Amino acid sequence: MNNLRRKIYAATVSVAVVLGVIVTAVPVTTDAAGTSFTDVKSTLDHYDPIMNLAGRGIVKGYSDGTYRPDNELTRGQASKILALALKLDTRNVRNPGFKDLDNKNGFYKYVAALENAGLISGFEDNTFKPNASMTRAHMAKAIDLGFKLEGKSTVNPFRDVSNSAWYVDHVKALVTNKVTKGKTPTTFDPNSSITRAQMASFVVRTENIKVASNPIEKARAEIRKVVTQNGVIEVGVKKVAESRFNSRTNTVTMTAYDIDEGIKGLTGIGVFSSKLRALGVKKISIGNAKAVDLSRPTAKDTLKEDFLALLKPSTKPSTDSDVSAEDVQVTLYADKNDIQFRETFNVNFHVFVPSTN
Numbered sequence: 001m002n003n004l005r006r007k008i009y010a011a012t013v014s015v016a017v018v019l020g021v022i023v024t025a026v027p028v029t030t031d032a033a034g035t036s037f038t039d040v041k042s043t044l045d046h047y048d049p050i051m052n053l054a055g056r057g058i059v060k061g062y063s064d065g066t067y068r069p070d071n072e073l074t075r076g077q078a079s080k081i082l083a084l085a086l087k088l089d090t091r092n093v094r095n096p097g098f099k100d101l102d103n104k105n106g107f108y109k110y111v112a113a114l115e116n117a118g119l120i121s122g123f124e125d126n127t128f129k130p131n132a133s134m135t136r137a138h139m140a141k142a143i144d145l146g147f148k149l150e151g152k153s154t155v156n157p158f159r160d161v162s163n164s165a166w167y168v169d170h171v172k173a174l175v176t177n178k179v180t181k182g183k184t185p186t187t188f189d190p191n192s193s194i195t196r197a198q199m200a201s202f203v204v205r206t207e208n209i210k211v212a213s214n215p216i217e218k219a220r221a222e223i224r225k226v227v228t229q230n231g232v233i234e235v236g237v238k239k240v241a242e243s244r245f246n247s248r249t250n251t252v253t254m255t256a257y258d259i260d261e262g263i264k265g266l267t268g269i270g271v272f273s274s275k276l277r278a279l280g281v282k283k284i285s286i287g288n289a290k291a292v293d294l295s296r297p298t299a300k301d302t303l304k305e306d307f308l309a310l311l312k313p314s315t316k317p318s319t320d321s322d323v324s325a326e327d328v329q330v331t332l333y334a335d336k337n338d339i340q341f342r343e344t345f346n347v348n349f350h351v352f353v354p355s356t357n
Helices: 002-013 047-055 075-085 108-116 136-147 168-176 196-213 215-228 261-266 299-310
Strands: 231-235 238-246 251-256 281-286 323-336 339-351
Touching: 047 196, 075 108, 075 136, 075 196, 136 168, 136 196, 215 323, 215 339, 231 261, 238 261, 251 261, 261 339, 281 299, 299 323
Parallel strands: 251 339
Antiparallel strands: 231 238, 238 251, 281 323, 323 339
16 A cells, blocks of 8 residues: 555656646536426526526436426425435434334435424324425425524514414514515415425525525535535546535545546645635645645645545445545635634545556
8 A cells, every 4th residue: 555655646746836726728617507307497487496406416306307396395305405405414313203204215314304403393193294295384484493594573464374373483584584575465375385496496595695694604605616516627638537526415526537637636626626715714634634724835735645645445346446535524624704614525535546567
């Protein structure tokens, strides 16, 4: 392994001074526009929110290529959308105990994550009814609590929402934050079902409001956008590196296909992007290594060494990589308006080593 590391390191020493820069004429491409549905046209009112969530892997269509925007959203489907949008831990969940939902159900982990977080509850008969339609009242509660909306108007504008209703404050929160105007200026229609298209708009609208109203959340969103953008680095017509993000596992997989240009390319995208400093990222730590101050001239060299130190012969097929470091925690330490915060990502590093024949 020491010989392998020396080989990898020797092949990249010559590019140390440009580790934060993608070489001239190296295009960066993304696959953000790779999703489409035959029944979701650009003229649809909910087009942008649907495509937003689809691009992030939060919603999917059907096998026939449709999204069916006007279909009623089930409670199970709504749970999946909310759990993914809120980035809840859907792996380490406690059984919520609903008698009509076992761990073999495809929506189990999403429902459990929301219930564990106190964002949803079942019915008096101890069921969750995952296939029942999601009502606008239940949607209001989940979005209000999940996104921690601030401010609730004392005025209830809707004649069909009783001031004693269990959901009245949640509806007020959505109105105050301009997430909804109601079905009409005087009705909210709390017991009607929400459609798949409407849910997408509610979620994205709420996300945008939260980002706009909180500079720290906005900074986080900008950092995540840079890190999680799927990108390909090419030299000429040859793909030398790429970064891929899996929203389900919050994992960035960075692959160098060329030991020289490939590793150079990796240091310009994802968690190593030169754009991050402008967004307030001050330090980066890889695995258990000490956080590296990005203002230091040797920062990129140190990060590269920390990255190389983790590489081991891959246990996966050689088509995946020759050496790799799996499930590495990479932490970005940032500062916005003198408020310090951090963003942590799960990262897989894959490197192909050329044959010495």
